[in-house]
Amino acid sequence: MERVGGWLVRGYLGLVLVFLYLPIAVMIVMAFNRSPLYELPIVFDTVWFQALAKNERLLTAGFNSLWIAIANTIIATALGTMAALAFQRYSFRGRTLMQLLLFPPITIPWLIIGTSMLVMFFWLGIGRGLHAMLLGHVALSIPYVIVVVGARLKSFGTALEEAAATLGANPWQTFWRISAPVMAPGVVAAALFAFAVSFDQFVISYFLAPPGVSTLPVEIYSAIRKGFTPEVNAISTIIIVVSMGLMLLFARLYRFGGER
C-alpha cells in the first residue's frame, strides 16, 4: 500500500514538472522555428541563434544582467542570512516591527519602488548607474532571503544548537559546526531566489540604468514593443541550458539536504 502511495506521489511530482516546463518547452521549440511571427508548422532552423551571435545589444545586456545578478546574490544572501539568524535565534524588542518592515518591498509594486528610488537617488545625488542598480537589486532580494532562510531555521528548531551549547561549545563553534550546515539548504535556496530576482528584474534596471547601458529584461521588454523576434527565445534557451548544466554540476559537487 505504501509502495503504491509512493509511486502515485512521484507520478504527481512528474505532472507538476510537466506543467512547470510546458511554456519553457514551447519557448525552446520556437527558438528553433524559422518563422519570425511564431507561426506553425515548425520548420527547424538555427537562424535565430546565428542572429543572436550578431546581436551585440542583446548579448551585452545579457552579460550585464549576469554580473549584476552575481554581485547581487553574494551581497543579498550574506546580509539576509545574517538578519534571518538574528530573528530566529534571538528574541528582542522591535523584532516584530523589523519583520513587518519586510512587507513593503514585497507588497508595493516594483514600479512604485523603482520610481521612488529614481526620485530619491536623484535628490540624494546618487543618480543612475550600475551602483544605483545594484543598490536597488540587493534591496529587493534581501526580504526573500530573510523569509526563506528564516523558514528553514524555524522548522529546524534550536534543539541541536542548545545541546551544543550545554556541551560547552562557544558561539563560533556552534555556528560553524551546527547552524551553518543546518541553514545551508535554506541559504542555497535563498541564493537561487536572489539570483532569479535580480536576473529577471525589469523595473529597477529600467529606471536606474544609465543611458546606453541595458540589462536583459529591459532589452526583452523593449524588443516586444519593437518586434519580438525569436532571438529572444534563442538567448532564453541558452540561459536555461547553461543554468541546467551549472546546476547539475553543482549538484554533483555538493550534496546538500542529503541523508542525515
Add this chain to the structure above:
Amino acid sequence: MDVQQRRRIAIVGLTAPAYLWLALAVFLPLSAMLYFSFLTVAPFGGREAELTLKHYRAFIDKPLYRDLAWISLKLGFHVTLICVLMGYPAALALARYVKGRWREALFLLVVLPFWSNALVRTFSWTMVLRGDGLVDRMIQAVLPWAPSLDLLFSYPAVVIGLVHAYLPYMILTCYISLQAIDDSLIEAARSLGASGATAFRRVILPLSVPGLIAGTVLIFVPVIGSFMEPRILGGPRAATMLGTVIEEQFTRIFNWPFGAALSFILLGIVLLILALSYPLLRRPMQAM
C-alpha cells in the same frame, strides 16, 4: 563583556547591514512616496503641491477602486490556494519519497523556470493557451470533435500564468521546511502506533507550517499587485486589476500621489489580512 552586551552586539551586528541597506534603498524612497500620497500633485516642474487626503478618500468614495481591490484580492486567493494545493504535495513528494541524487536534481529542476525571463515565459503561455494553440491542438489530437478551449484573454488564463510563475516559491519553501524534519520524529511516532496518515497530520504537517506560511506570503502579496500577467493574458475582460491601475498612474498619466496612495492602501490591506490571520497561525506555530 557580559552575556547581555555580547547578545546585543550580535543582534545589531547581524541585522544592521541588511536594514541599513534597506533603509537607504527602500524605506527612504518609499517614505518620499508616502509623503507624495498626501500631496495634490507630485512636486516637479514648478507645480505647487498642497497636503490633501483626497487620494485616499477616492478609494473609499469611488466604487471603481474598491471593486478592483476586491478582484485583485480574489486573484491572490485563487492563485495562492492553487499553489498550496499543487505545491505542497509536490514538496512532500520531493522531501520524503525521492532519495539520493534524484532529490537534488529534481529540486534544481523546480528552481530552473525561475531563471527564464518572466516576459518570455508569459508570452510562451499565450502560444499554449490561445485558440488553436498548443492546448487546443493536443485536445484535438485526442478528441477531434472537441470545440476550441481558447483560454487566452480570460481570467483563468491569468490565474494559470500566475500559478506557473509562483508555484516554485511554494514548492521550495515547503521543501526546505519538510526536509528539516528529523526522520527520527516520524519513526518515533510510528513506533508509538501512529498510522502513516496520523504521523502526517500530527508530526509532519505542523512542522512544515513555516514553509507553508513563507510560501503563502511570497505568493499572495506580489500577486495582488501584479500587472504584467493580467495585461498579457487577461484580454479586455481580465486585464484590469489594482496593479494595472497603479501602473497607469505612473506610465499613462502623471498622478504619482494617487498611485502611491493606492499602493499604500494595498500594503495596508495586506497587513490587515496578516493581523486577522495571526491568531489562527499562532497555535500551530507555538506547538513547535
Add this chain to the structure above:
Amino acid sequence: MKRTIFGVATAAVMAIASLASTPANAGGELHVLNWQGYGTDEAWAVKMFEERTGVKVVHDYFNSEQEMLTKLRTSPGTYDVVLINSSFTAAAAAEGVLQPVDPSKIANFGDLNPTLRDSPLFVVDGKLYGIAWVWGMTSVAYNTNTITEQPDSIEALWDPKYAGRVGWRDDAVESVSMAAIATGQDMNHPADLDKVREKLMALKNQIKTFWSSEDEWNKYFAAKDFDIAVYWSGSAARSKTNSGLPVGFVVPKEGAIGWFDGLSIAKDAPNVDAAHAFINFMVDPEFYVQWATTVGAPASANMKANQGLPEGDMGRAIHSDEAAIKRLQFMAPLSDEERAKYQELWDEAKASFAQ
C-alpha cells in the same frame, strides 16, 4: 510657508545633486531619447550621421510619454534630442525641461509643412520648442479579405456583426477621443463625458484583445484574432508593404485622430550644435525616403520628403488624401486633471468589461 521651504529644499538638493553627478560627455557624443525602433536609432542612419559629423549617437528609450517626462525631469544634462508628441511639447517647455530650438540652424526648416511647422503647440512665450518631424492618423484598419466592402463609418467598431473581432489599444486618451468622435463631440475636450463613458462601455462584447505595439498588432492580425481595429496610418502601410498582411485603412466620415511628433532639445543639453545637426538630418529627405521605403514610417513633416516616396506607396496615398485629412481632429494639449479624468473613465469602462 511649507511650499517655500519645500521649494528651497528641492532647489538646494538639486544644486548639490548636479555637483555630485558626473557631467555627460559633451565632446563628440549625442544622447537621443525616443521610442525604440522609431527612426532615430536606425543603424544605417546613425552610421551616416556619425561618419559625416564625427559625433557618436547614444540612444535611451521610453515606453510612454510619462516615462519620457520622468526621465527628462530626473536626468538633467543627460539628453540632447528628445522626441515629444506635439500635445506634450508646450507643457514640457513650460516645466523647464526643454530649451528653445534655433530654426536658423535647421537647413530644411523652409520645406516643412507650415501647418505643422508653425503650430502653436510648439510655441511658448514666443519661442520655438520643437521641430515638426512626422505625422500620422489613428483610425480604422481592417482585414481586406474578410471585410470586402470598405467600412465608411466609425460605428463599424461597434457593429455587432464584428462582436469579438475588434482590436483596440489600451490608451485612455485615444479611447475617449474615438468615443467622442463617434458621439459627434470635440475629441480633446468632449462636453458630455457620460455619453463617452456609455459609448466605451458598449465596446464590451466587441473587443477581442488589446494591442500595444505595431508588432503585437501584426501578430494578432496574422493569427486572425481580429478583423477590424484601431490602428496608426503609417503602421497600416508598413503592415501591408513589409509584412504582406491584407490591411485596408480608412478615415471614417465622422473623422479620426490626427497627431504629429516633434523633435526637441533638452535643457542643459551637453551638445546643442550636434543636436541641431541631428534634427536637420532627421527631417532631410535623404534620411526620410530611405527610412520610409526600407523600414516604413509615418508621414514626414517635410513636404519635399513626402514627394520623394514612390508613386504607388500606400503610406504616400493615405497621407495625401486631402479629403480624409480634413476630417481629422488633431491631438491637443490636455491638463493633468483632464488626463486623470479620462484615465478614470477608461478604467471604469474596462472594469465594466469584466462583469
